[in-house]
Amino acid sequence: MADKMREILLSERGREIVNVVFFLSFLLRNRGIVFAAYVVWGIYLWFCAKYASSKASRIIYRGVMVFAGVMAAVSLYVLVR
Numbered sequence: 001m002a003d004k005m006r007e008i009l010l011s012e013r014g015r016e017i018v019n020v021v022f023f024l025s026f027l028l029r030n031r032g033i034v035f036a037a038y039v040v041w042g043i044y045l046w047f048c049a050k051y052a053s054s055k056a057s058r059i060i061y062r063g064v065m066v067f068a069g070v071m072a073a074v075s076l077y078v079l080v081r
Contacts (some may be wrong), residue, residue: 009047018044031079038072 049061
C-alpha cells in the first residue's frame with residue numbers, strides 16, 4: 001500500500017491530483033476544499049522531499065512544505081472560526 005501511494009505521488013499523476021484539488025478549491029470556494037488542497041499539497045511535498053536526489057532539492061521542498069503547513073493552519077483556523 002505504501003509503495004503504491006509513493007509511486008502515485010511521485011509520478012505525473014500525483015502532480016495532477018494536487019493540481020485538480022487546487023483547481024476545485026478555486027472553482028467551488030469552499031473553505032474545506034481549500035484546507036484539503038493545502039494538506040494534499042503538503043503530503044505531496046513531503047514525499048518529494050523524502051525521495052529527492054539532491055540535498056538542495058530536499059531543502060527547497062521542505063521550505064515550500066512549511067509554507068503549505070502554515071497556509072493549511074490558517075485555512076483550518078478560518079474554517080473553525
